Amino acid sequence: MSRIGVFICHCGENISRTVDVERVAREVGLLPGVSFSTDYKYMCSDPGQNLLKNAIQEQKLTHIVVAACSPRMHEKTFRKAVEAAGLNPFLCEMANIREHCSWVHENKEEATVKAVEIVGMMVERIKKNRILPGITVPVTKRSLVIGGGIAGIQAALDIADCGHEVILVEREPSIGGHMAQLSETFPTLDCSQCIMTPKMVDVANHPKITLHTFSEVELVEGYIGNFQVTIKKKARSVDEDKCTGCGVCMTKCPQKKIPNKFDQNIGLRTAIYVPFPQAVPNTPVIDRANCTWFKTGKCGVCQKVCGPGAVDFEQEDRLIVEAVGAIVVATGFDLYTIDEKPKGSAIKGYGEFGHGKIPDVIDGMTFERLASASGPTGGKILRPSDGKEPKQIVFIQCIGSRAREKGISYCSKVCCMYTAKHTMLYHHKVHDGQAYVFFMDARTPGKSYDEFWRRSIEEEEAVYIRGMVSRLYQKGDKIVVMGSDIAVGVQVEIEADMVVLATAIQPQKGADTLAQKLGISYDKYHFYSEAHAKLRPVECATAGIYLAGACQGPKDIPETVSQASAAAAKVMTLFSKDQLEREPIVARVREAGCVGCFACKKVCAYGAIEEKEIRDRQGNLIKTVAYVNPGVCAGCGTCQATCPSKCVELDGYTDEQIVAMIEAL
């Protein structure tokens, strides 16, 4: 027999002004099962909580209903208090008589009657509440970081520095990501390579970090604390253990004219290559599509010249399985492809800007490679068409971004700043050149950002024209840029030597496929979704998976690094305990009744439901039933509403509890 205690809070006067709390306490005191009811000025205060704890002891109460504010406000408070007094916290429920009653009704009689009914419903509900023991899940204190750009590197280093093993997986042959491609970085103009490469080397040398480059995540199974990840190590054709990184193979390779993706295809590389000289690991990869050996079966020069005998044409893709407890997704971004319209996508291209047709119309990242001291031109700004120095250069912002009609409505966030940087780099390298920028707005929030932007205009003499470009075309060796200056209200025509388009940031290609493997959600652009836009910005809705960097949305380097460290901190929080404690609001299967139709499994968005075989002592299969993995279940209860025989029940929201409330009406 339950001995229910009901505690009615005045909430100062917030409740008692419109609800006759004494009458509520009196009336609910008469309900069957209620052995104690009282009212108090502030139940959530220390004396209020003590009143509750003492009453539990003195009255030997078994179930508690606190009628006060919204459970969203103080349910945790009272459940803790109840736990401190020796009861299971799930034997305490709150009746919301403030937000749902006293604050929304003026008539005291009406509000009081309603309050009595609300409390009455909760009294009936709590009779059906069961003791719910907390759920603990073991935690494997190793983590997986997907993506070896600055976000992944930072997260991996932070986690590894705390002494936990990290598996870092990178799709390309080297870590470094887009940041390694940049020339100099805003707002301080320090060389990207100078600040990036030491971190890359740290990753390579860190005893706690296992680096898998040229590798991809194939399959993710399991749940928070207990993931099994299958990683595909693509065939490199070079034995990583034997290779010393001497580079002789690359100097001897006869295939020398392959466009280098790292240099935005304006530089050239060999068929056996490292993408850039500071690559980590410094182990080459054979590009099998372009290698003479793989195309014709003849050549093999690299193998002949390799002293340690590291070149291995027979190497195959390998699958490795790693057990990890947490996953940081840091897959970064890709740039908007201006000229082509991706198939099946709502995003339209910018054919009118001639990118891909006019050789001197380039994108921002290509400009970075031109400006980079280690780039294909050795840091000289030269036109791809004829290698001449451009004297008039036009930068056009918001290519792709903020253009709803073209399919992307968001702001790519970094273009205003990097275009300002480009004008500076240009001015530093081409002293007699003139830079023009077509822009919609300058968006420069951030420490020292606006000052930086002002500097490009005031000190580096960039001419900013507010307005968009309507058309550009080749005329002789010039590119005529036609646009409008809406500030002055005139049409502008500039004969430029080079045009740089600030193209939008998009998620990596295949971001959706990876999300499906991980079971995380993404938006219509395929940026990954955080659990809460403001309060849980680095966590995915899927427990144990965290986000870092531009895979979540456009970000600059400082922001990316901050989020990476935040994600690492979240991983460390998870790793700080051997067992993860979870709220026991999870679904449970009554195996005796389950007929194994698996409707529950079909509707579970978390993949928490598995098929379980029930066998007799001889090992004969009796039946296959559903099993809910409590580590994965998020507690939505969609399974229960779907189950025809209600053989899966959500603890804390059982049919008994809900029907008891409906019947109390």
Added chain:
Amino acid sequence: MTQSIDTSSYSAITEAIQAEAQRVLGDGTVTAVIGYAAARRKGSAQPIVISQADDAARLIFTPACVNNLAVYLTKAKKEIPRNGRIGIVVKGCDLKALVGLMGESQLKRENLYLIGIPCSGVLASTIQPDTELTADTLASKCRECDAHQPTGCDFVPPQLPVAPELEKKYQAEISRLEALTPAERWAYWKEQFAKCIKCYACRQVCPFCFCEQCLCDRNKPQMVETTPRPAGNTAWHIVRAMHLAGRCAGCAECERVCPMDIPLNLLNRKMAKELKELFDYEAGFEVNDKGPLTMFTEKDDQSFIK
């Protein structure tokens, strides 16, 4: 003058299924065949399970072979893997039930040997078994049958079914009821449900009522009143129709066995109609990974939601 329905092919079909059953039982393809055999009353038929090749001669197919034999596979499904592959004689409508059961992990195709029947129709439950099959004596479900010729079976006799165009009684009745006011519809169903004696024959005969513990038998909490009173009856039939939505393919066995002649298939047809309109879903044609109520699309209709 009532239109007569040509069932002359049924004797040839009978011979064909006898031969096939004898063959598959004889060569051990299956361990048993579920089919129809003649019953005691003249012209009547009853379900039979045979496990000897010699018994194949007992199998028949006549307009009196009304039962949906799929139900024997659900109730006995635990025995199937242990006993090997089972042969079953199926009309197109029965096959739809099997397809649904496969989609719900209740049966595996490889455990079944399907002997399909090119069926022109069977007799209504109210008609004496040895009556000639005509448009008047035809079961209502057969009037709107879209699966006279079963597909995807292991064996189907070569005879072709006849499928005359007849007025669709269920569709007509649904349209009639839809045109009424809610109060009039309530009055109609109240009268129908009041007849219910909660014998649960509808549940017993339904291939999709395979739950081991029916929600409506639960007492903690009691979701549906179990006594045969109008309130509980109404709740039972509403819950049943909801549970069958998207699954029932219209074998109409519930309606056939109902001793109180409640038009149960009308509810099920109405739900099927809604699912077709809402989600373009029709049950029973292919084994689907997910049914219409265990999946969604982001563009589903929400005009009814404020």
Added chain:
Amino acid sequence: MHPEKTSHTFEPKVIAFVCTWCTYAGADLAGTSRMQYPSNVRVLKFPCTGRIDPVFILKAFQQGADGVLVSGCHPGDCHYIAGNFHARRRFAVFRKLLEFVGVDLNRLQFSWVSAAEGGKWVEVVTDLTERVRAMGPMTEFKELALEEQWSGVIDTPELKEAFSQI
């Protein structure tokens, strides 16, 4: 259960099944913003609209609700990824069934109310309450509850007397 008193001061019972993350929070916001609405509604909190079983709606009507509201997160906002999408399908079908057996769908309201839409909560609850008030009590299920199988009608004086003494 007793027959509803016919009285012009009819106060409808309205039951709201809501999800905790959006609509419950939206109702909280209405409270925090001190918005006013009829006191007829009783709120039952669920983790997600995906948890709301159609049987609960039936049960609510049987227990004397004159109007039922089901409300959750807007599409795409579900805290549990897709619970509201499953609920949307389920209720699209269930309401058609109720309509077919003769329940007036004006008594059954579905809505999306986000945690920020305190005003919408007030509007939805007020609309439903006032609509149901104008429609009068939901007598169908209550009458059913009174009926017995063996006759369906209390037509003899003895029975009437016995019934009135219940």
